[in-house]
Amino acid sequence: MLKAFFFCNSGAEANESAIKLIKKFGNITNQGKESIILAAESSFHGRTLAALSATGQPKYQKGFEPMMKGFKFFEFNNFDSVKKLFQDCENNDQKISGVLVEPIQGEGGVIPGSKIFFKSLRDICDKYNALLILDEVQSGVARTGKMWGYENLGIEPDAFTLAKGLGGGHAIGALLVKEKANIFSPGDHASTFGGNPFACRAALTVLEEINRRNLINNVYLRGEELRAGFEGLSKKFPNIINGKRGLGLIQGLVINSNYADAKEITVKAFDKGLLVVPAGGNVVRIVPPLVISRREINILLDKLNSIFEEF
Ligand SMILES: Cc1ncc(COP(=O)(O)O)c(C=O)c1O
Incomplete structure (x- = not known):
């Protein structure tokens, strides 16, 4: 069940907040080990520095190096490459605190996630106490024929991010968290225009119209x-x-x-x-x-x- 929401102004900002959330989760749970965030090759998460660092496409990063430290990349839909990163981190006294991944890669070439891959990803995140956060900025809000892209995959994330379709043309982004990821305290994160009534009313209207018009x-x-x-x-x-x-x-x-x-x-x-x-x-x-x-x-x-x- 969803426990909390953070509203912001774009997809990159929503992912920025998700990355901060994973970092905080790591600091709470990693017992001093270096915290690592996993993301996919050929992913796209936005143009701010943390979101860009999580983006597994060097062409977007070119000219803005060095990227933020602490990200490692797996091959999308290839669970062996995920497993190897979890094992490598364990051998190097590092701890994977979370995975940020799109249910269907958009910029990367319209590549739907495979059910079996996401099921294994969910299991390994549970086993190692890592957060599974889905970037639904492009796939969320009915785009894939389901309300959330992850409904095509038969798994539940710990949190997910939205933007694009949520505002129906007006700027809004959001981070939605479930119990395990509900760790932000007041003051941890904020934005001047985050949750402003106009943007939120626009998003509510979008959701009402999606319902009303089926x-x-x-x-x-x-x-x-x-x-x-x-x-x-x-x-x-x-x-x-x-x-x-x-x-x-x-x-x-x-x-x-x-x-x-x-x-x-x-x-x-x-x-x-x-x-x-x-x-x-x-x-x-x-x-x-x-x-x-x-x-x-x-x-x-x-x-x-x-x-x-x-x-
Ligand atoms: C999956 C995904 N995440 C994040 C973003 C960044 O969103 P924004 O351009 O609103 O910052 C995009 C934009 O294309 C995207 O497709």
Whole structure:
């Protein structure tokens, strides 16, 4: 059950607060051992210094080194690489205090987490008394066809962060914690505009509208149509499209680098009035509004079709 919330202004700030939370948890539980935070390779957690240090993509860190100490990186969806880090830390008198990870990597190339990986991650965090914190900044608030991205994974985190969809266009971020992670005392963390009534009212309206319009169902249905459309595009353009993946209304088309560059496709899409965004691994990421209609999904697919016909 959720025990406490911290409201802030962005995803990076929400993750910054999650990182501070893990550090405090480490100081309480590590008995003087050096505290380590695990994060995933090809992750993205934001542009502030701690969030950037947790981001497993050197291209975002370049020019701003040195990063904050105390982060180690595992391969996403590869539990052996997580296990090895826990063992290495134990052998070096270090203690892993927490793991910060996205349920579905967005910037990294629209890579859904695997259920078996997250189940093992949950178990190892319990075994070593580490916090499992999910970055739901991109995946949260119905984006994947469930209210929270982690509902696709069959696990419960100790805490999770939100932003993007929570404000429906207005700036807000949040850290939500359950019992084990409910360790901030008054004065530990704050922000001038954190929890301001306007942003919170906007977020409440978003949540009410998601309920009232049954948007989770819309995300699921439109997501299935998008998936079917991508199936068709993949068959029609097998040389250009190498694969497709995603959940609900966060989907990606993996582009064959020998034929095209995802960035080039996003520029062409922009010229046609279609906003898509490149992601790691030469992926075109499609994250339409949760209110998108069936007709608009067809327009989106027609535009992508006409772009691929140009190659
Ligand atoms: C998973 C994830 N975490 C954190 C962030 C950072 O959020 P913000 O840009 O609101 O600081 C992003 C932004 O793309 C994100 O995708």
